Amino acid sequence: MSERNIAIRYIRPILMSAGVLFKQQATDLFVIFTVVIQPMIVALLALWMLGDAVDDAIYIVVGSGMTGLWSGLLFNGGNSITRERWTGTLETIVGLPTAMQVIVIGKNLANVTQSMASMIACYTISSLFFGYPLVVQQPWLFAISLVFTGIAFVSFALILAPLFILNPAVRSFQNGMEFPVFLLSGFLFPILLLPNWTNPISYALPTYWAARALHITSQGLATRHELLFVWAMLLGFSALYLIMSSWIFRAVLRKARVDATLNMQ
Amino acid sequence: MRKFVFNLRLFFESARLSYIALFRWLRPGTYAASKIIMPLADIMFFTFIGIYANGVEAAPFYVIGNAMHLAAINGIYGVTMSVGGDRWEGTLPYLFGVPGSRLFTFLGRAFFHLLDGSLNVIIGLLLGWLIWQLDFSQANLLLLGAAIATATIATCGMGLALGALGLVTVNIMFINNLFFFLLLIFAGANVPIEQFPNWMQTISQFIPLTRSIAAARLIINGAHLADVQSMLLVELLIGAAYALLGFIIFRTFEYQARLRGTLEAI
Numbered sequence: 001m002s003e004r005n006i007a008i009r010y011i012r013p014i015l016m017s018a019g020v021l022f023k024q025q026a027t028d029l030f031v032i033f034t035v036v037i038q039p040m041i042v043a044l045l046a047l048w049m050l051g052d053a054v055d056d057a058i059y060i061v062v063g064s065g066m067t068g069l070w071s072g073l074l075f076n077g078g079n080s081i082t083r084e085r086w087t088g089t090l091e092t093i094v095g096l097p098t099a100m101q102v103i104v105i106g107k108n109l110a111n112v113t114q115s116m117a118s119m120i121a122c123y124t125i126s127s128l129f130f131g132y133p134l135v136v137q138q139p140w141l142f143a144i145s146l147v148f149t150g151i152a153f154v155s156f157a158l159i160l161a162p163l164f165i166l167n168p169a170v171r172s173f174q175n176g177m178e179f180p181v182f183l184l185s186g187f188l189f190p191i192l193l194l195p196n197w198t199n200p201i202s203y204a205l206p207t208y209w210a211a212r213a214l215h216i217t218s219q220g221l222a223t224r225h226e227l228l229f230v231w232a233m234l235l236g237f238s239a240l241y242l243i244m245s246s247w248i249f250r251a252v253l254r255k256a257r258v259d260a261t262l263n264m265q
Numbered sequence: 266m267r268k269f270v271f272n273l274r275l276f277f278e279s280a281r282l283s284y285i286a287l288f289r290w291l292r293p294g295t296y297a298a299s300k301i302i303m304p305l306a307d308i309m310f311f312t313f314i315g316i317y318a319n320g321v322e323a324a325p326f327y328v329i330g331n332a333m334h335l336a337a338i339n340g341i342y343g344v345t346m347s348v349g350g351d352r353w354e355g356t357l358p359y360l361f362g363v364p365g366s367r368l369f370t371f372l373g374r375a376f377f378h379l380l381d382g383s384l385n386v387i388i389g390l391l392l393g394w395l396i397w398q399l400d401f402s403q404a405n406l407l408l409l410g411a412a413i414a415t416a417t418i419a420t421c422g423m424g425l426a427l428g429a430l431g432l433v434t435v436n437i438m439f440i441n442n443l444f445f446f447l448l449l450i451f452a453g454a455n456v457p458i459e460q461f462p463n464w465m466q467t468i469s470q471f472i473p474l475t476r477s478i479a480a481a482r483l484i485i486n487g488a489h490l491a492d493v494q495s496m497l498l499v500e501l502l503i504g505a506a507y508a509l510l511g512f513i514i515f516r517t518f519e520y521q522a523r524l525r526g527t528l529e530a531i
Contacts, residue, residue, distance in 0.1 A: 029438075041447075
């Protein structure tokens with residue numbers, strides 16, 4: 001396939017759908033609350049609660065920001081297809097020559113990029129209001145970790161969004177999935193505090209590896225071996241989710257085209 | 266007397282139907298996720314942060330604070346949606362067409378949430394007992410029940426005010442979320458209020474939960490009625506003040522909507 005064809009088939013639709021969603025959600029108060037205000041409140045509480053317990057306030061900034069990233073992914077990324085059903089545009093998207101998965105990647109990209117605002121919000125509240133000196137100790141490694149986190153989160157949302165529309169029973173647990181992931185991913189405390197039997201669940205979550213990569217690079221604790229391992233886990237999960245999502249999307253399309261039941265609530 | 270019995274019936278019917286309308290259409294999974302899994306994970310998240318900061322001996326402080334805060338799930342979200350939902354479901358004209366007392370109808374929206382919200386708090390405290398061996402041996406359980414009921418009544422009062430606001434704004438979920446989390450900060454569920462700046466301490470005195478959380482902590486440590494009764498009474502008054510404010514907004518909305526023909530304008 002020529003470069004021009006790749007651009008037309010994949011890159012342009014991804015950027016277009018990302019751009020549209022970005023504009024739609026920029027003034028959505030639910031989105032603003034999820035990715036800006038709630039993480040700021042969590043950061044505020046964590047700064048009061050953990051202020052003296054952690055050596056570096058950047059730990060709190062990163063951990064609170066991660067809560068916003070996950071909430072954004074869960075509620076905005078997870079509902080990216082369901083919203084089309086609510087607005088009656090789902091069939092139109094299914095009928096497009098561009099693969100639905102490509103459009104959803106664009107939406108997830110916009111969601112994850114917007115959710116990164118939670119990091120900035122938490123940084124601002126810690127630095128401006130509490131006056132903590134905040135320095136990312138390994139900025140380049142942190143930036144790369146952030147990119148890998150973004151890739152893993154976009155891929156993870158590719159599983160959540162079609163799963164939520166295929167099975168409303170799974171979506172009904174959406175509210176119950178927010179805080180357990182905060183808990184199990186070690187955003188604001190080490191998972192070693194949790195019972196041992198929960199650790200394998202943490203290891204199976206991309207959010208845990210993302211938090212670990214961002215925490216160790218921001219605090220300057222990253223060794224080459226550890227970081228390579230954590231990055232490999234993030235990329236491995238991303239690849240796994242991409243493969244799994246293509247199966248799930250096939251099921252979504254079958255529901256739309258063969259059973260004609262996709263739009264039924 | 267006949268009118269009073271009619272209004273009483275209206276109160277309970279309105280309470281029952283608004284609660285059913287809110288939850289019956291949901292699947293049990295949704296109820297469990299919203300009312301059990303999310304709240305319990307919420308308590309565990311903040312308690313583990315507290316343990317990380319201050320050690321496991323500090324767990325009761327966080328468990329009690331966050332368990333009491335669970336009253337706000339029903340108080341804020343449940344009641345607000347029960348009141349404001351009429352606008353979204355198109356049932357406001359019927360509501361305002363009923364000859365019965367507006368006050369009974371309005372207060373009825375909160376009734377079942379009082380019971381359900383109290384159940385939330387009890388489940389939260391039981392979790393604390395199961396995981397962190399929260400010690401109730403010194404507690405007067407009847408008094409603790411009174412503190413839980415007070416917290417639920419006061420948050421429902423605030424919910425009635427926010428629900429009435431829901432009749433005049435389209436962003437009620439944003440307001441709900443904001444108030445739910447502001448209560449988490451200002452009521453002292455996770456941070457002792459004395460650590461706040463003065464302006465925050467002042468706000469804490471005028472919101473639900475501040476006193477009931479403090480009272481619950483005292484009661485579990487062995488306090489008696491005389492130690493906490495003034496706190497609980499003031500919190501009940503605060504809840505009543507919010508409910509009154511909500512009723513005033515509700516009646517004003519009704520009056521303005523009739524006057525301008527904007528009953529269902531969104």
